[in-house]
Amino acid sequence: MKPEYANSFGIRKVSDKEGELLEVTLDIAYKYMENAITFTSKGMETVSTPAADPVASIVMNRQSAISLRNLLIQTLGVE
Numbered sequence: 001m002k003p004e005y006a007n008s009f010g011i012r013k014v015s016d017k018e019g020e021l022l023e024v025t026l027d028i029a030y031k032y033m034e035n036a037i038t039f040t041s042k043g044m045e046t047v048s049t050p051a052a053d054p055v056a057s058i059v060m061n062r063q064s065a066i067s068l069r070n071l072l073i074q075t076l077g078v079e
Helices: 062-076
Strands: 008-015 021-040 043-061
Touching (some): 021 062, 043 062
Antiparallel strands (some): 008 021
16 A cells, blocks of 8 residues: 555764764655464464555755754744
């Protein structure tokens, strides 16, 4: 099933040897519980397991990441 929305976000960063940030990747996914039927000596069981479908990965350089952060702050405000 193709996800219609995203409900999970992760971030990865790449730095050089001196620790200078080179790029940031925003990973976007749809996480859900998947049901599977298993057969054991006790009979049939339904087991729920976590699953995820990747939606997109956005790779940004330092300036793009800062621009996105500033846009989020302007939209959501500061807590």
